[in-house]
Amino acid sequence: MSEHARPYTGPGDVDRLNGLGVSPGRSAGPLIRMAEPPELPAPGPVTDQAAEIATITKALEAVAIDLRTRSEATTDRTAAEILDALAMMADDPMLREDAERHARAGRDAPHALDAAFSRHRETLSSLGGYLAERAADLDDLKHRAVAAALGLPMPGIPSPGHPYILAAEDLSPADTAGLGDDVLALVTERGGPTSHTAILARGRGLPAVVACRGVLDLPDGTIISVDGRTGEIATGLTPEAAARIVDQDRAERNRLAATRGPGRTADGHPVKLLLNIGSAADLPPGPLDAEGVGLFRTEFLFLDRKQPPTFEEQVAAYAEVFARIGPVVVRTLDAGTDKPLPFLGLPPEPNPALGIRGLRVDRLLPAVLDTQLDAIAEAARATATTPWVMAPMVTTRAEAADFAARARSRGLTQVGAMIEVPAAALQAEELLAEVDFLSIGTNDLSQYTFAADRQHPSLADLLDPRQPALLKLIALCTEAGHALGKPVGVCGEAAGDPQLAPLLVGLGVTSLSMAPVCVPAVRDELSRHTIEECRHLASQ
Template sequence: MSELRGVGIGLGIAQGPVIRMTEALPAPEKTSSTIGADAERARAREAISAVAAELTERGDLAGGAAQEVLEAQAMIAEDPTLQDEVDTRIDAGTTAEWAVHDAFAGFRATLEAVGGYLGERAADLEDIAQRVLAHLRGVAAPGVPDPGHPFVLVARDLAPADTALLKLDQVLALVTTDGGPTSHTAILAREKGIVAIVGAAEAAGLRDGETVIVDASSGVVVTDPSAEELERAAQRAADRLSAVAAPLTPGALADGTAIPLLANLGKPADAADAVARGAEGVGLFRTEFLFLSSAQAPTVEQQRESYRELLAAFPGKKVVVRMLDAGADKPLAFLNDAHEENPALGLRGLRALRASEDILREQLTALAEADAATEADLWVMAPMVATVEETKYFTALAREYGLKTPGVMVEVPAAALLADRVLAHADFASIGTNDLTQYTMAADRMLGSVADFQDPWHPAVLRLVREVGAAGARLGKPVGICGEAAADPLLAVVLVGLGATSLSMAPAALADVRQMLLGRTLDEAKQLAEAALAADDAASARTAAAQLAASLPQH
């Protein structure tokens, strides 16, 4: 027996035979066309259109965060600049296969050189190019294998198109050698409730057919397990299923301290699943879905209907709506189409809305009208707030429209360090741990080459969370967590120990977090937080908290 370590997603445990991801298609040779440039261009365009349509269809089927990712991939596939590059190579006499391969490779190199968000999108090009090549060759695209029996999937990483539609009755668990806790693979696995371990580099040595245990709660892949170990793992899996199937209860610690468990949602249609899984409200409703698919901003009427549908699903419950968070990884031509060298540090979030205040005012109008027509407890918050002045601006504007509870996202270290002054004007703060980690560690969250730095367990990030939590406690203002960190069950307890008063996450993570909270008192949560804060790095913070948790009695 040996153990391979990575970062576990959730508390699940599974066992089964390994099947490795199928290999990429070989690169085509550079040969001259025998059918002419017009025919080759037609083949290339048909293949690219077919792949874009397939990606969009997969997104529609998957919904949630997967849909946003796949729609972005479809847009990349049909990028006019990329199409021009393909045409140029075909006009030089090559085949569509070579033109696609070489154009995508060249485009990818260009994006990698730019870095940032565009650099991360370069990785998506490889998957798109493989799908186009497969269509041109009339063969199946590389992807998740189908051995005809349940299996543990092992891959370097998964393309969003593959993760989005994994067959949950066949894929027992997922192990990747690359990626971190905020990678696309991790986010989609968490959303779908897949037992997963990411960043397990040594898993590259696993062989097809060998039996492994994937223990996400400890971030360990056990190879060559004994019969006793397999039996214990099966019992733990059964116990977890029983816990998940238990009657839904409000989020709380073992001593009765209430910690409301809320859902992160991307569109109104996701509300029913969140309610069924026991969400006590919505801690983050992303409004971008209304804007990203349009060439122009949606009307007040269109927005109002979507907000009304959302609020109607949560009568009497808190629903926190984030104002349009455009820019960086979600550029919008009608809001900010200026080129920026580093868009993550540019005109995004509230900054972009202030530059186009009519869009902000229309959104506030629609929210106020939807609020008046429903019974939910509507809270609104501004994204990417960095200063006290920005806080005053947004809260005053929201109150001007009759919205009772305006707050801010704390994603920038400046806002965390001045949390007491920010919360003097805002009714609440919601910490976006993904961006807070990005800006604290100077590591672009969309850039795979610095994924190791993008870990919310880092003590520097936890210290900033503690600053906000302490300010909220002093001023009597709620402090929520709505980043991916809240979906990590052990980290969720640590965040409560740092002062978080509510946690919001993908609905699939609610059961695990609820179970973990019930096993700890507030005093124990504070002990775990102190253990993590005393560490020097993210890995040792996670280990310190886990070791202390193992030594404490279960309630």
């Protein structure tokens, strides 16, 4: 049993576990653990290799079909994209051929699949960073394929018939995307702040805690509370205490949902509250409770494609967003070996986080950025709008100047740079001499400032955006923006933290961009502080 957990001995025996809060909100209810994956039986003799190979093919096809069926059934665009990407992984010819090779070597279908998936997982894990986290996706696909080969039901989410809190070692994208309305909150022993669990939980407004050691030591039915902001799990609650927490959270959500209007401090200092989206499908239905989009992640249009989207496809995708809300800050393709796009054909790297990613892809494939800028400009003309455009992973003044010149030559007048590298923050004033605005990506800026992998749950304290070194870098950017009269926003996860928002505003940040579900709480918190109080927080 984890050193952080005690056995549940009954009502009133309250103990606490701690993890990493990745999706705000509180809830409480009975914990139910994910079912264990299917166990491999002892290897059996293979008398018909052709039959084993046929079973492998059918199992992988069944997994891909199941995932695509789930994708077509969901209305969540992000979930659909993740499910489609997983289906493509199950369809990977190299994976199938590897499993068939093991079958020809004398292994039965379940063991051949297990060996093939394990080999591919080791390859991804060795690359580190984002790719290492994606290796966990292969575990889920393996369990599904092995279950299909054994004739067993595919593993999935429990259906107890009542609301519950789901606990798991780690949730696969397919599982997270298929959550029902009876799931109150999520808790996992593994995972990081940018895992699929975190992304989808935030999108649905579900409280979520990851990297919580000891949660699986709790027996099913243990009543717990989950605080998705602090990462605290309280165990051994009474049903009455759990009901009070649920009622309080519902009342707070209803109160926040009733608030509208632009971001303001208590004395009227304006702070633009913007949205982070991956496509038009991420925009909430009905009137939008925000002043624009501060981060349009265009790479979602490119994910897992073997051929790049055409110019026409890009124009249509951008125009759909521009026509719905404005202004929109478009981030050009943020990809590379840490966010692999098959059509780019980039070679493997020993340290992807420090390699060809973001704007650096342009060093090898300048046509990709040229086509994207052309498409953004055409979408702007078609919708009679003025989008802002910014490049990720800008490091030098020369990079900012080149990007600005190429964007402006296409009629894109508002050009910016993302601050994700300490070198860029240290020369913020020089960058702002070339561009019109800065947007600080606190996730990567933390990672590079503290040399701490942003996926690593054991380094959460280093990745805390309240770290003084990070705040000093943010201050350098806002001071440069103030000196030159140009806006400086934050679009990392820190922007959606209500407790951190006043501090960022006190540092001089002019806009905060976040998941739509975070807007009401951030607006409410800002309204409780004057600008001088915010500046006092920053000075401390």
